[in-house]
Amino acid sequence: MPHIYLCLLLAGLCAFAHCHHTLDHKEDHDHSPLAEGDRDLPSVKIVQGNADFAFRFYHHVASETAEKNIIFSPLSISAALAILSLGAQNTTLSQLLLGLGFNQSDTSEQEIHEGFHHLLHMLNLPNAEIKLSIGNALFTNDQVKLVKKFLDDAKHFYEADVLPTNFMNPAVAESQINGYIKNKTNGKLDDVVQGLDPEAVMIIVNYIYMTAFWKNPFNxxxxxxxxxxxxxxxxxxxxxxxxxxxxxxxxxxxxxxxxxxxxxxxxxxxxxxxxxxxxxxxxxxxxxxxxxxxxxxxxxxxxFTISSNYVLQEMLRKMNITEVFTNRADLSGITGKPELKVSKASHKAVLDVNERGTEAAAVSFGSDKKGPNAPSxxxxxxxxxxxxxxxxxxxxxxxxxxxxxxxx
Incomplete structure (x- = not known):
């Protein structure tokens, strides 16, 4: 069965960060931060869902790694899964959205994707004092035709780069993907994708890279x-x-x-x-x-400098995102055919905290394969x-x- 590979990576935290994003395509030229009168924008619901997802995911990770360091980017993981949901149908879709913290009776698919779109624009604003960049990419099998609407939506809502890839030559494909990730995370993440399956249909990558300096640095x-x-x-x-x-x-x-x-x-x-x-x-x-x-x-x-590498399947299954990893998955919105599932989902993160500030980066990826008191x-x-x-x-x-x- 054809498969999708979700690549969720995080690269460093010391003085710079990185992020990116992309139903109905509406032009969005207002990239200013949320004002008081804008609290009803879809991006607010995205933030609420993301926070809920973050703590639920953390508790599942902590239960499995009680005595280990933990570092991950909730936004990176949820953005990659949101892109995947563009091609999901039926139970597969509802499981993804509920797992991400979204109730479709309160927030429509349109609002979810528009929310990510607006949020990514706000976070990617150039700032002389802090560098935060978030982005997405779809590495697609050059021998498989994907549904135009899925690609158009990924480009529009998540501003995803769509890059044809020769999966029949895994070494070349891995070099292409890892080179892209290394470049986008300023060298913090390297050799993230390994052991690619020649039958992979697509690799979904979300990256975040941040560099921020303390307002009052340590001496x-x-x-x-x-x-x-x-x-x-x-x-x-x-x-x-x-x-x-x-x-x-x-x-x-x-x-x-x-x-x-x-x-x-x-x-x-x-x-x-x-x-x-x-x-x-x-x-x-x-x-x-x-x-x-x-x-x-x-x-x-x-x-300190720490890093973590997670295989996400089991964590997501505990959050009731299960069908997408089985032969019952319905991702027909990606290829037009039902024979597609997520075979691998992983997340890698690196965090560096020092006297000047913090540098962080993250990547998430996946692939589809056929088959107050007084101061003291x-x-x-x-x-x-x-x-x-x-x-x-x-x-x-x-x-x-x-x-x-x-x-x-």
Whole structure:
């Protein structure tokens, strides 16, 4: 049975990020951020669905990788699956949309794709202080004719590059796809696609690359070696960045954790959540999209670079996206024939946090194959496992999220 390969990749977080996007084609010339009067735009529903998807996906990943670092881009994964839904029908379609957090009785397919279209335009605005780029690409089998409407919709709503590819020569095809991903993620992601099947019909790629500088950077001269307590038995030495400054923070006494907001230049912020000793699981189980309050404290944060690579099939199946991976899949909107399924879906991410800021990149891909209190002055030291979230607060878009268990 012919198959589709979903490629969802994330490349780095240190000072730059990357993103892209594309029913009825409506011209959209207003690329300005959402104003108060624009809160009813479809993009708002996309953001809400994306946040819901992000936390559900995180909890499934955490249940499988309890003692490992986690880093992924909810937006990258959901955008790639949204493109796939353009060609899905019947149960396959409803499972994809519900899994992504969209109720078709509240949000139509048209609104979903228009929402992604508007959101991607807003996020891809050039900014001298922050570079955020999101994009999509379809690598199509040059021997298989795809449905024109599917291709037109992918180009329009998600601005996808459509690139004919010779899958009969897997080595050449892999080189073409990996070269594209490496270029779009500024070299952060390399050799992502391997072992291509000559019978693949299409590879769907979403990439995100971001570079953002701290609004108030850490001083390299204040970075010194410190202990990071991975668990009761494991302690590692890490370069600990130190900053004597006031920050927006929130103490959650119910969940026993501290929340610290570190703003970047531009419109992106990072949130670091530090559970009290022994409260990691309690905080993790309670994580939701509603955690956001402000406090002021002192901060010590480790410098780190981490990466993760996920095979998404099992995670998505737990989120009730199942049929698309079976012979019952209905992706006839892509080729005009029902014999098509997703054979592989993966997501790769790299995160680099240092004194200057953050650099991040991500890629997602898949393939089809035939067949408030007063300010306090307390030392807040991130010397044990913690969580992080990175988002564009103006639009409430969750760009990256994860957990640091071991900075090394």
């Amino acid at each position: 390299y001269l204040h970075t010194s070696e410190g202990d990071f307590y991975v668990d009761d038995q494991t302690t590692v030495k890490v370069p600990m960045m130190n900053k004597d400054s006031r920050f927006e923070t929130y103490r959650d006494n119910i969940l026993s954790c501290e929340v610290v907001k570190l703003p970047y230049k531009g419109d992106v912020s990072a949130f670091f959540i530090l559970p009290d000793q022994g409260k990691m699981k309690q905080v993790e189980n309670a994580l939701s999209k509603d955690v956001l309050l402000k406090w002021m404290k002192l901060l010590a944060l480790p410098r 002055s307390v030392l807040l030291k991130f010397d044990r496992p913690f969580f992080f979230f990175m988002w564009a607060p103006e639009d409430w878009v969750m760009l990256f999220m994860g957990k640091i268990v071991n900075p090394l």
